[in-house]
Amino acid sequence: MLHSAPLHLSGQSGLGKSTLVNTLFKSQVSRKSSGWNREEKIPKTVEIKAIGHVIEEGGVKMKLTVIDTPGFGDQINNENCWEPIEKYINEQYEKFLKEEVNIARKKRIPDTRVHCCLYFISPTGHSLRPLDLEFMKHLSKVVNIIPVIAKADTMTLEEKTEFKQRVRKELEVNGIEFYPQKEFDEDLEDKTENDKIRQESMPFAVVGSDKEYQVNGKRILGRKTPWGVIEVENLNHCEFALLRDFVIRTHLQDLKEVTHNIHYETYRAKRLNDNGGLPPVTTETEENHESNL
């Protein structure tokens, strides 16, 4: 059975998005991860790059699509730089919707909808930037956003805790609901578990690395600096393991469900409303209809 899960990464360039995805793959499964080509120049407009990987573990195959957004937030004027991303997400919903209302629709509709968006926050130690707020405000309405503090090896433990508190407070004050959203907790068990994650661990402070070093006789992923080796999977060093478990091991299915039941339904309802309660009819379906006759 092939699961598919698009994962979307957003944030300014240089925050380690590509490295983190590599780390996610390497730390989990066989060494079949592909290398990413780092962009040499900052692109002029925000680009959307989608790359698909098929990974396997314990007989379960998963098609993971990672969507990167180089160029986000890098220009001098970043007004509306989230629009291409919002447009892309809506396009995927549109595609799915068209397939759904198709007369001769496929048994298994290829799901290219974005299930999760990892937003990378720059570890300034001060607070969120206005750009971060704007992006998350606009996109938390259409996709599950998981805020992540990137390159967290530049903050000491106290700075990390303080920064996280400030970020959480700011998100709350601005009414930004990040995943797991409070309103979608189904039962008490979910609620307590998610509350704990929401109030203590998130946003996850991560460090990514695709290089291995020898520490205490074991080969581990990490970053080697003159003052020590930062172990990526060591919970004392950073929260990468928490993020990985959260996204892939425990909440993957939930992410897909929330996307399908809530975000997609919101989009569908809006589209139907705009169309006067009728499903959108396009030339594509008419052609299919004609060919079927």
Added chain:
Amino acid sequence: MGQPRIQEPWGSSPGCQRCITGSRLGWFGHKEPRIWGTLHGTDSSTDLPTRGLSVPAGQRKCPASGEAQGLAETRPRMETLCGEQRTLLGDKEYVGFATLPNQLHRKSVKKGFDFTLMVAGESGLGKSTLIDSLFLTDLYKDRTLLDAQARIPQTLVIERRAVELEEGGVRVKLTVVDTPGFGDAVDNADCWGSIVDYIDQQFEQFFRDESGLNRKNITDGRVHCCLYFLSPFGHGLRPLDVAFLRAVQHKVNIVPVIGRADALTPREVGAMKEKIRQELEENAISIYQFPDCDSDEDEEFKAQDAELKRSIPFAVVGSNDIVRETKEKAFRGRTYPWGAVEVENPAHCDFLKLRTMLVRTHMHDLKEVTQEIHYENYRAQCIQSLSRVGARDRASRMKLSRQSATELPLLPLETEKLIREKDEELRRMQEMLQKMQAQMQQSQGEQSDAL
């Protein structure tokens, strides 16, 4: 009293500084000092040795560091004779102007020094921490950080913080010009405009003071150096960096610095520096250039100087917290679960290099370049536009002065007004003189008539 540094008043290259005794000590530690000559006829107020003997470095104190082994860089340029030679010639060949550096030094120390440093860059790159670490102050202890919501409507403000530092009897009035809010907004178009205006305003103020009647107590508010912080999280220069640097490169000495360098491994630091140097060249941005060492310096000194030049931009980490647990000796640094970064360890970051360059060797050179190049450029531009205005005025007296003002956006309106006022005054005085002359002639005429 320690022996502070003075600038050679004659002949030497800019940036050449020496201790009063003329001895030379190494960059990062002390060497065997070589006394090139001592000054006879010292007075009791300054502790200068009266013989040309080498004094062990331990006994000498360098004012900038306050440590017994001075870390002062000195490049002696002793044109006068050295001690032994002088005693051979005897007193008849010795006039005594070799004490001039001594006198100059005393006057300078009494007057005190001033230095204006601007820090610019996005927030969160460790600017304030670095300033506090560099000068061992707590200028930024009481500031409050704004959250993102509060930052949205804010335009760029320029903040000035002044502190008087003293070390070994030498007083320095340090002014730090901060630019909070730079690059923080969603739309950062022309956010550097107010910074450029500020620099120009300081030049203009100095220009007016210099051309004024009372020039005794001019306060020099010109910016001597701009530390521009680049983000360690990027892939080189960002469009905003390029735009800002282009706007200020000909107005102030730019020293680019990579902030929060503990986010990078040594290899990443090297790659980033290379990239930045390349991009600076591609965009034709002129940053502050270190003056070359004199050719007769020894090899070690030249090697250290070359290494310093290779390390630009400096990758720095700042901290004023003292770490005591890990090593026997307490040091300033940042502790992480995986180790501790030492701020003053050259293998960890370039903090020492930056401090050496900024404070111990090139502080005066930065001021000189500001005075001789940037300020002169501004002044030349100003005067050129003034003379254009003057010529036009003379050509068309009937025209409204407002017109000429709008044609020259370069010229600040106030200077123009001042010049015009002075012109008016001169004219009035001339008329008065003419009247008086006429009166005198009349009275003379009457007198001669009467006679």
